Amino acid sequence: MHQNPWCIFFRTKTGHGERGRCLKEEIKLLIELQGFDSEIRRINIRKNELPGARERLDEELQRFEEAFDQRRKRTEDLQKTHRDREKDLKSGLESVKKAKSRLLEVKTNKEYEAMLKEIDTFNQKNSAIEDEILNLLEENENAGGELRTMERELEEVRARHDREVKALDEEIISLDIFLTAMAAKQQGTRKKIDPEILKKYDLIREKRNGQAVVAARKEVCSGCHMNIPPQMYNELQTYEKLYVCPSCNRIIYWENTDNGA
């Protein structure tokens, strides 16, 4: 009666096996165990994601801080340029003043004209500096406004970063608590399952990406969505044999979808 290659477990008595439990109950325990194992797997995947998530948050903040520092540096440079130009203008005006006083001391007309030309050159230079200062004043004002806006944004980015880091830390703690609870339940259920079945379950789970037990509904395996041979599907409903899906090799059990499905 064991000829079917997809039958992995068989009990002569449908009512009670050697451990006093019928196959239907073993399947119930397998489904339960699969639920715990899937949860544990999900938690561990999430736990592995957390350090990366934390790193991304830190990087985001760091990028913003660097951009802010650059902006501040540019603003300071602009202010320094402004101060320098003010100094230039002051010394330029000083030069005009000196030249004008020397104008009174010149002896010849030629000297006088040369001096006037010099004064004119100074005035032109000063006028150019004044224009530059006006532009710098405006640029400084804009830069200062932008810097203050960015400073407020930086505060928001910092606050959000701290909030999200705190949430991640809390998540790690709650995941660990959940994981401990799930592991205890998993061990409890494992102890109840027939060792022979458990061994197969572990083997299949390892090969099938964590999913060893899947429902069969309407002659279709919910693990791989392939059809299940009709005779096998009928036998699933008697709970006399434990079958694996002929397509994906996962343990299948019959899930009644006739009512309200």
Ligand SMILES: [Zn+2]
């Ligand atoms: Zn399948």
